[in-house]
Amino acid sequence: MLTIKHVSKTFNRGTINEKKALRDVNLHLEPGDFVTIIGGNGAGKSTMLNMVAGVYPIDCGTIQLDGVNISRMPEHKRAAYLGRVFQDPMMGTAADMGIQENLALAYRRGQHRGLGWGITKKEKERYAERLKILGLGLEERMTSKVGLLSGGQRQALTLLMATLKRPKLLLLDEHTAALDPKTAAKVLEVTENIVGSDHLTALMVTHNMKDAIRIGNRLIMMHEGHIIYDVAGEEKKKLKVADLLEKFEAASGGEFANDRMMLS
Amino acid sequence: MGILLAIQGAVSQGVLWGIMAIGVYLTFRILDVADLSVDGSFATGGSICAVMIVNGMNPLLAVLLATAGGVVAGFVTGVLHTKCAIPAILAGILTQLGLYSINLHIMGRSNTPLLRVVTLFSALSDATGIPLAWVTLSLGFVFAVVLIAVLYWFFGTAIGSAIRATGNNENMIRSLGVNTNMTKILGLSISNGLVAMSGALVTQSQGYADVKMGIGAIVIGLASIIIGEVIFGHKLNFAVKLASVMVGSIIYRTIVAVVLQLGLSTDDLKLLTAVLVATALTIPVLLEKRRQMAGYVAVPKKTASEREEDSNADD
Numbered sequence A: 001m002l003t004i005k006h007v008s009k010t011f012n013r014g015t016i017n018e019k020k021a022l023r024d025v026n027l028h029l030e031p032g033d034f035v036t037i038i039g040g041n042g043a044g045k046s047t048m049l050n051m052v053a054g055v056y057p058i059d060c061g062t063i064q065l066d067g068v069n070i071s072r073m074p075e076h077k078r079a080a081y082l083g084r085v086f087q088d089p090m091m092g093t094a095a096d097m098g099i100q101e102n103l104a105l106a107y108r109r110g111q112h113r114g115l116g117w118g119i120t121k122k123e124k125e126r127y128a129e130r131l132k133i134l135g136l137g138l139e140e141r142m143t144s145k146v147g148l149l150s151g152g153q154r155q156a157l158t159l160l161m162a163t164l165k166r167p168k169l170l171l172l173d174e175h176t177a178a179l180d181p182k183t184a185a186k187v188l189e190v191t192e193n194i195v196g197s198d199h200l201t202a203l204m205v206t207h208n209m210k211d212a213i214r215i216g217n218r219l220i221m222m223h224e225g226h227i228i229y230d231v232a233g234e235e236k237k238k239l240k241v242a243d244l245l246e247k248f249e250a251a252s253g254g255e256f257a258n259d260r261m262m263l264s
Numbered sequence B: 001m002g003i004l005l006a007i008q009g010a011v012s013q014g015v016l017w018g019i020m021a022i023g024v025y026l027t028f029r030i031l032d033v034a035d036l037s038v039d040g041s042f043a044t045g046g047s048i049c050a051v052m053i054v055n056g057m058n059p060l061l062a063v064l065l066a067t068a069g070g071v072v073a074g075f076v077t078g079v080l081h082t083k084c085a086i087p088a089i090l091a092g093i094l095t096q097l098g099l100y101s102i103n104l105h106i107m108g109r110s111n112t113p114l115l116r117v118v119t120l121f122s123a124l125s126d127a128t129g130i131p132l133a134w135v136t137l138s139l140g141f142v143f144a145v146v147l148i149a150v151l152y153w154f155f156g157t158a159i160g161s162a163i164r165a166t167g168n169n170e171n172m173i174r175s176l177g178v179n180t181n182m183t184k185i186l187g188l189s190i191s192n193g194l195v196a197m198s199g200a201l202v203t204q205s206q207g208y209a210d211v212k213m214g215i216g217a218i219v220i221g222l223a224s225i226i227i228g229e230v231i232f233g234h235k236l237n238f239a240v241k242l243a244s245v246m247v248g249s250i251i252y253r254t255i256v257a258v259v260l261q262l263g264l265s266t267d268d269l270k271l272l273t274a275v276l277v278a279t280a281l282t283i284p285v286l287l288e289k290r291r292q293m294a295g296y297v298a299v300p301k302k303t304a305s306e307r308e309e310d311s312n313a314d315d
């Protein structure tokens, strides 16, 4: 489904702030793969997702999605294939627009937007049905401004928006990191349900190693712009947090003790 | 009697200039960019319209052509802002500056009077026998109502919603597949089209176009928006919001007419406008601050249950 070959990215090349964020990354995803990504701060996890989404151009290599070479496609064109949820709950929704208006914007992802109505009556019924999946009662508040929702509610809505029109690939970048534990668990549960029932292919960045092991069928670990560990299937299920910490320690030369990963 | 006539004129002017204010509203409030092209494109609308009418064009066609001129001006600002990544304010100033020369070229001089020619208003007045002042007022209203209806429809369409979302959360709507450069350019073009249309109608009603007629238009537009918001509040249906800008414009013109009647010199008008806008922008901030300060108490008031607890403790 997704094939990343020899992709590198250096920010601020040729300045004192030069930063090699990705170094020769190679990754291949089969349809239906649900991959969790872990790694310390600055490892390049967000950068990898951003390269797939086309937020910045890549320096070299190719990115193929479902047989289409998207390496040089502008961000708004790639959006036709991608569903994205960001770490910041404010990023994924338009605060001054209503819940149903936001869903209608998402429903038209990748489609020509012309002079047809921005939202139709039939759609509204569909959206109400989808909102029920969340179990947050949002279907009763379809015309409320999204800005009035809590971070968790906004994040759940963004997730629904990202999958409203079936994406070829779902990109989740620490999408529960800003939520309290209970809300995070709820949003994660909804994520698993939607990915499962819609048979989506997904990449999910997380700092929670238990979640990374429990969720999905494959796990990759990144460090200093490389993928340093890639495990799937039965082997992944048998992983323990301690195993991951060990891997991580080996890669980073023992300095991990201060890392945020330790906390989770 | 003089003041009544002045107010009737002010209402007509308010409606015609209100179309410009609605254009400013689209960029300032919907797209969330401060577009200063307005001062130039207003005069561009006036210049094109005046020259076309003097050369025998149908006055309605002249308005449409002037509108198209404004669309092009907005397009240029949009390209400067998006493709050339120039900050919106500067992009607008550049267009405004360039338009000054272009407007002089359009007219071939700094002022074009509309003497002994047929304007929309004079034609309708001649045809119906209704006095010119009333024709100006009612035709202005017809334009305003039709425009508000069209804009209400447009911003409810898929592309119109995408423009609104661009002003609200650009990253989000781009991740949903919208080319935000395109929506910004489109928004700026529509806005400046309306501004130029307003310039054309004002030219026909005042009987001349002047290269300086647009100076301060942006501030007048902002004044109208803010007056409308102060009176009607923010939580409104989109069509009512547009209407409130129109009402704001009428009120602004009425205030101006009244102070002129009271003896203020026209030279001081721009200063008055600047002070008016600055005050209107400041008052809500100060009121909010005062409200918060006034709510302060050194010792929090006890709630009923806390008082009960205290008395229990005394026992």
Ligand SMILES: Nc1ncnc2c1ncn2[C@@H]1O[C@H](COP(=O)(O)OP(=O)(O)OP(=O)(O)O)[C@@H](O)[C@H]1O
Pocket: A011, A012, A019, A020, A021, A039, A040, A041, A042, A043, A044, A045, A046, A047, A048
């Ligand atoms: N737009 C940018 N400009 C310059 N440097 C950047 C940019 N984006 C990322 N970087 C740098 O690239 C490196 C990788 O960053 P990235 O955001 O991918 O890390 P991450 O693995 O997502 O970390 P975190 O867990 O903190 O989110 C970091 O050193 C970061 O400073």
Ligand SMILES: [Mg+2]
Pocket: A045, A046, A047, A173
């Ligand atoms: Mg990150």
